[in-house]
Structures are given as structure tokens and as C-alpha cells.
Amino acid sequence: MSKYPFHLRTSVFLLMGLMFLAGCQNSPRGEVKARDAKRHDFSGSWEMDFSLNDSVDAKLDAYFYRLRRSMARQANGRQMESNRMSPINQRTAQTVVAMAQFVEKISRVQVMDIAQTVTDIDVTREGTFALKCHFPSRGLQQSDNPFATEVCGWDGHQLVFQLRLPEGLVVQQRLTLSANGQQINVATTMYSDQAPEPFTLNRSYSKFEKRRQGYSCEQTVEKGKVCTLTSEAEDERMVPQAPKPVIMNAD
């Protein structure tokens, strides 16, 4: 028999558990630990495939279900026995819903054009700023500006863009290429120090051949923005089939 009473042993055990959890809380949220780069070629034009997208409502339901389960486990199964789920703190619930709305809003991009070389990638997204990453060496690249800390690079075969924003917010976009190279999954994850778990929404994009019909614009000094109307047939005649860029693993 132990010389310590049962309740003291339980308290010490609980305290250790809390300290462990606190330690987890102190580690930066959403920190990416990059695996060895296995660079895939993301280049091309991509349009959103709505049929494969996550449903925000379903993801939100699943989030709250997981949260209740986790809280119930923490409450030592009392609620489970009484067949009642733990109520979620209202403020937490509001934050989670806000996260879902926010992630849904920033992942509405319908068309992406990706240009990639051995050391750089430029993801031009319709209606918002481009995601750019320069990855000359191993590991992730970090840069700071007054508004955020940006981290990007290869995590195995996935390309990760992470924004560490003020107010305890982290927005992460993880691009994964399908085995046949015809689909890209963009998983947008948001971390908040006001929510117990991150919220993730997946958006799927299919490769498409951009028709060279329509307006092509470029900025010039002499005339400002100059746009010309081009046609598919004309382009096919004029432009020989460009060789596909070879993306090599430098690491």
C-alpha cells in the first residue's frame, strides 16, 4: 500500500496531466515540422471542383461532436453515463463558428494559376493576393513583415504556406497533388488561441487547359495597362508546344 492517501495521489497525477497539457498549449500553435522535401510539380491552371469540396456545415458539426466527446472524456464519463453531452462554452462556440465562416471566406478562390521552378513557386489566385515561396535550401522559409510572419516550403510532397497573424491567429494552406497529377487539394486550416482545436476546410481543384481566348493584359510605361484580344486558334498557330518544365528535387 502506498503511504500517500488516494486523493493526494490522484491530485498529483491530475496536476502532472495538467502540466503536460499546459506544455502542449505553450508550443506554438500550428507549428510545421517539415519532412524531407519530395517536390511535386504543381504548375498549371486549376479550377475549383465543387463536387469534391468539404461542406462547411458538416465540418462544423463534426468539430462540435469531437469537442463534446473530448469534454465528456475529460469529465470522466459522468455525462456519458447520464446520457447527456457537456454544454460547450458559448464564447468558444462563437469563436469556432467565426473560424468556420472565416476559413470558408478565404478559401473561395475559384481559379489558380501556378508557376513553378526548382527554387520558386507562384500561386496566382483569382480575386486575392498570390502565394509565393522561394525555397532554395532545405526546410521552411520564414519572413516577417509588419502584418504577419510568413512561413512556407515543402513538407514532404506537400507545399505549406503559413501566416502567423496577430491576435493569436494562424492561417495555414497545405497543397497536395493527387497521384495522377490532375487534382490539387488545398487544406485551409485556422488556429486561434481562443479555440480548443484548429478548423480545417478542404477545397479541391482540377487541372484545366486555359483557353487562350480573351484578354491578355500587361503593364507598360508608355500606355499603362495594355490588353489585347487573343484567340485560341491564333495562339495554337503562333506558339509551339512548350516543353513541360522539369521540377527536380534539390534536397
Next chain:
Amino acid sequence: MSNTVLWIMGFAALLLGGVTACTTSGPASTTGAVETVVVATGSQSGAPQSQRQTAQQLKALPPLPTSASASAVRSDAQLDVGILIFGSQDGSDPAGLKEQGVYPLVRKAETRYLPFLLRQTLEATSQWGAVRVMPDAHASTELVISGEIQVSNGEQLQIKILAKDSSQRLWLNKVYRQNVNAAAYEDSRVDPFQPLFDRLALDLKAVHSQLTASELQAIHQLAVLRYGQQLAPNAFNTYLQTNDQGQYVLKRLPARNDPMLKRVTRLRDYEYFFIDTVDEQYSALFVEMKPTYQRWRQYSRELMVYMRDYKARQVGKSSGFRRGSLASMNEVYGDYEWYRTQQMNLNELAAGFNNEVLPTVLNLDDNVIQLDGNLQDQYSQWQNILKEIFQLEQGEI
């Protein structure tokens, strides 16, 4: 002393201080040996008034007396001015430059744009002879102005100006600085930093006005003789000497019909012929890039101001929204998105700055000569051609 007297003295001091601040366009501080002239900003009280005063002072300058012999011939008081393409203080690391809001393509373009703006300002005063923008120093220039862009980000322009005449007398060695607000971009016909160039033109005129007629005449003579010295040092060294301050002084003058002097004068005209041809390129560049450059500076200024405001807001740290609320998320992300979009616009505009220089084709004594490379290279090629011609004409001495 009565209260009334004290009050009057105080009012006079206040008035004097105010007038000084307006007419000298802000406090002039001295950094090391170089004086800094701060041109009043649009947001300072009395600044627009001060800017108007500077512009009016420039317009009110009396026209210089014209030559008695022919109106087409400039008078001795009119000096030819050569404005060199400005230099830039920035380092060569492109990533570091972008952090400071400096885009290398844009900076390269503005080293040509700003001298042209100065040229226009000086020409408008009718106080000078020919005002040329030059790719490199030219010994026969009567007044050479060189500049270095220290800061140019749409909100602030700071340039260091050095002006010397053909005797190497120092006219100006000052740093000019001006900050502008959004209102400065409202009238697209006027450059937002025109007051800085007006101030600079007034300072040059002030030095010019202090020179006597004989000093001005010596500047003309020294310019030709120094050019001759460059081509034929043995022949022209006898006319020149330097004093204790390193300035050139006339020892004696060649005869008016000296054949060597005639050749030198002819070659100098050829040299001006090249500079005037190149000048057309600068003029075209100036006209072409003006609207884009104006827009670029406006964007750049907005970005600078926004970032400063953002930093100030961060000090207070209170957005007013609950942490974790949608409004708070939108605000934090919105700031970042705005910054990135603005940078994208700047990049797109910067990519439009075309600094390609066309080959210069010149007709020299029925021979067509094509000069390639950048303008400094072209100028150097042209000078070598002229030196060869001179050597051929002169023969062995």
C-alpha cells in the same frame, strides 16, 4: 519694461519665427558638413503658402540681360547647365531593397526621371543657357549638377545635390528633403515634389546672383579650355592653373583665331550634338513614364502611411473587437491582405518600367555612326571617336 512692449516683442519673435519657417521651408539642419533643406510638407501649417511663395519667387525672377549683338546669342550671365543622371544610395541586395520599399527597376528609372524634372524647372526660370541631362560628366559644362537619391518612396523624396562650375567652385552641397500627403497627388499635371525642385532652383539662382560679370565670363572660358586640356593637354595646360582651393583659374587666353581652339570648339559642338540626341531619349522617357511613375509613387505612399498607422495601432493593441470574433479575424487578415495586394500592384507597376535604351544613330560628317549599350557606354564610345578625330586632325606634334 511694460507688458505691452513685451507683448509686441513676443509677437514680433513669433512672426519672425513663422516667416522664417515658411520662407526657408522648414528647419534647415546640418548633418556633418552637408546642410539639409527640409521643404515644407503639405500637412504642415503654412506649408502650401510657403510652396506658393517659392513658386512665385521663381516666376518673379527678372529675365537675364540678353547679348547686345544678337538676341539669339546668350549673354555671359547665362550659364550652360549639365545635369548628370542621378546616382542612388541603395545597396545591391534586391530583397533588402524591397524591404525598404525600393524597387530596383523603378529606382533606375527615377535616376533618369528626376534630373529631367530639375531640367524642366531650371528651363522654366529662363535664367540659364542650355540645360541638358547628361549620362556622364563633361569637361566643357559650365555648371554641373549631380545628385544622389537617398530616399524616394512616394511619401518622401530626399536627394543630395552637388553643383560645381567649370572652375570647380562649389555652388551647392545640400540634402533636399520633402514629405508629401495625399493631396499632393490630386493634380496630376504638377509633380508632387515640384516644391523641392523649385527650392533647389532658387538656391542655384541665389549663388548665380552673387557672381560678378567677370567671374561668369571666366566660367565660360574655363569650360572651353578645360575641354581642350582634356583633348590636348600639352597645348592647353599653359592657359590654366589651379589655386590653393583646387579651383581652376585662367593664366592667359588663347588668341581668338587660334586654330587649335577652333578645333576644340567644333568637337565640343559634336559632343553637345550627342548629348542633345540622347536628351531626346530622356525627354521621351520622361513623358512616357510620368503617369505610371505618378501612380507608382501614390501606391507606394499609401503603403508607407498604412504601415505606419498599423504599427501605431499595434502599440495601442485594442482593435475594439473581441479576440476570436469574426470581426477581429477579418480585421487582422484584412490588414495583411491589403498589404499583399498593394505590394502586388506595386510589383506589377514596377515591371512596367522599361529602362531599355535604344541605340543612338548620329550623322557625323556624312558618316552614320551607331552607338550601342547603355547611355554611359554610348557616351564613352562617342568621346573616343571624337578624340580619334582630334588626333587625326592634329597630326603628330
